[in-house]
Amino acid sequence: MTMNQNQDANPFKQRDEYYFQQRFEDYSVSSTYIPMRDGVKIAVTICLPKGLSLGEKIPALLYQTRYHRAHHLRLPFRWIWNEIVDYYPKTELFTAGGYAVIYVDVRGCGASYGYRIGPFSEEEVKDGCDVADWIIKQPWSDGNVISNGISYTGFTAEWLATNNHPSVKSVMPGHSGWDPFVDMILPGGCFNTAFIQLWSFYGKQLDQNTQKQMKILVPFRWLLMRGVKHVHSDINFTELKKAIQDHNINEAVFDNIYEVNYRDDVVKIGDVVSSFGDRSIFTHQQDLQKLNIPIYSWASWLDANFADVVIERFLNLTNPQIAIIGDWNHGAHLPANPFDPSRAAVVPSPHERIKTEISFFNKVLKGNFSEKTLYYYTMGEERWKKSEIWPPLGQTLQRWYLQENNGFSKEEPEANEGADDYKVNYRATTGFFNRWMGPAGTPIRYTTRTKDDEKLLLYTSLPLENDLEITGNPIITLYLSSTHEDGAVFVYLEDVDEEGNVTYFTDGNLRLIHRKISSEKPPYKTLIPYHTFLKKDALPLVPNEVSEIKFGLHATSVLVKKGHRIRLAIAGADKEVFKRYPAKGKPIITIERNKKNPSFIDIPIINRE
C-alpha cells in the first residue's frame, strides 16, 4: 500500500471539534435591494437563524447566482415552502449551524437591475465586494464572509476571492472552471454546441423571467415556480418589471461565441470587446493567493473538465486547500460512477456533504486551517484516497501501443509498416448524458458504449493479468494523416469485462488545427501537453502528411480488474455534443502504428505492490 492509499481517506467521514453541530431550529427570510457603487440595485435574500441571542454576531455565507436567488412559487406550493426551497447550500443546514445565508441575483439577472455583457463581467465581480461591504455592516454580522457554490455560483465564489476583500475568509468553488475555454466551452478547441446552446437559451428565459420553456428544459421548475422572487417590499412587482426591462439587452452567449475558434478571438458586446482570457480566473492566481485564504475545491471525474480544474488549483495555488474529486454528476446530486451504474442514490447524500462543507468553514473561521490535501475516489475499487501531493506517490506512466488487428499492448511495434484507415463517422456520439452536457445538471452516464463503439476505431488489449489502477491524466500520441486540413480526434478509454460489456472511464479530444505543442511557459502548471489555442499557433494539417498529435485526456482514477481488457476507442466527431470539424467533407484519418510512427498512450498507473 502506498502512502496515499489511506483507509481513512473518506473526506465525508472526517470528524473533529469543528464538525457541524445544530444550534438553531429554524430561520427567517427577508429581502431587499442593495445599491452598488454605480447605482445598480442588486436583489438579495437574507436568511438568518431564528433565536439569535441579543447582540450575537454570526458569519455570512454569500451565494451569488445567475439562476434566480429565490423563487416565486406557484400555488399551492407557496403555501407550504418558502422562496429558497430548492437551493444547493441547504439554507436550513447553514442557518442551523449558525451562519447567515445571503442569496444574490447577480447584476442583469433575476430581480436585480442592470444587464449582462457576459458571465463574470468586471462589474459583476466587483459587486461581490459591495455586497460584502453591506453584509459586514449588518447588526448580526461578525465581519466574516465565506462563499460557496456549484457551477456558475462556484465561479462567483472563486471570483469573489480575487477581490481580496478583507472580510472574505474562505471560498468553496464546486464543479466550476478557471479556464472556461478548455474546461467546458471549447475543450480541446472543439465547440461544445450542445451545452452552450442550451445554457444560453436557459439563461435568456431566466433573465426575462419567462417560465413557458421551462416545461421542456426543467419540468419541475416549470411546475413549481412562477419565476424569480420579487423583493418583499415590491408588492406590486413594479421594481421587478423595471429590472427585467434592464435585462432586455443581455448577452446572447451562444450567438456571441459560436464562431469562436481561438482563445484570443474577440467577442464584441455593445461597447465591450473581450476574449476568453479576460474572464478566466487562472489569470488572477496572484490575487487568489494574496490573502492566502483557505479554499475548498471540489468536482467529479465525470463532469466537464472540472476534475482537472481541482487538480490545477491544487498544483498552482499556494493557499491552504481541501480538494475533493468524487464520482457523482454536476453538483453531486446524482450518482455517475460508470463502474457502479445500479447505484440508486449519490454517496454521500447532499445532507452529509454539506455538513462536511460547513465543518470546513467552521474550522477556517474558528480554528487554524493550514493543510493542503487532495481527496479522490477510485472508481471500480470504490474507495477514497488522499494525497498531499499530485500526482500521488507511486504514479508512473506506462506506455501502451496501438497494434495490428486492433490490438493494444505494451510492446513497441517492430514492423516497418502498419496503419489503420478510419473514415470519420459523423453519427458517432456519446449522446446527451455525458461530461459535456453535465454542467446542465443532467445525469452523466456512458451506458451505451458497447453499441457506440461500433462507429469508432478500436484497439483492445488482452485480458489483464493483474488489477491495474489508473490515476491521473493519460496522454495520447497519435501519428496520423488526414485527407483534410481540419478535423478532430476524440479518444476514449474504456474497460471491457469478461462478458464484453464496455465501461467508459475517461476521454480527451483535440481539434487538429490546434495540434501545435507550445514551447512557451503555460499560464498555469498543467500535467498535459500545452496547446495554446491561439490564432498564431494554428497549424492546419497538410493533407495526407503524417503529423504527431499529442494531447492529454481528462484526469481519472479507476481500477481495471484482472481479467478485464482496456480499450482505446478513436472517433472524429461527437455528433450530439460538438461542432463538426471540418464543417464539410468526409475525412479519412490514417493512424500509423509501426516502428517509425508508433502511436501510443501513456497511462498513469499506480504501483499497488
Add this chain to the structure above:
Amino acid sequence: MEEFFPKLSDIFNEKIEIRENKEQLLIELKINKEDLIPGDLGKPNEVKEMIRKFGGVKEDISMDVAVDEKANIITIKLQNNEDFETISTAMKNLWERASNLLIEAFSVEPGTVGKFKDLGDFDEN
C-alpha cells in the same frame, strides 16, 4: 426539497385547512404558514388556476375568490350545488395530485415533457 416528497401530501394537509359550508356554497382555505409575506397568499386568478391545473377541473366553473391576507384565508364562493361538489371533490384530491405531479416532474429527465404536455401552460396573471 426531495426529502419532503414522501410526506408532501401530509404537509399540505397540515398547513392548509379546508372548511366547507355547503348551504352557503363556500369553501374556505385557511393557510397555516407563519411567514407569508404580503401577496404570497395569492391572487384570485392564481387560486383558480391552481384548482384547474392541480385539481384537474376541466369545466369552466364560475367562482368568486376572495383573499384575506390578514386572516390568511381564501374563500371560494360557488354558484350552485353541482359546481360546489365539483370543486369540493377537486380540493380533496388537490394536494395529492399536486404532490404526485411535482414528484413526477422532478424525476423526469430534461427534455421529457411526458404527461405535462396535457397540463397546458399556466395562466395566473
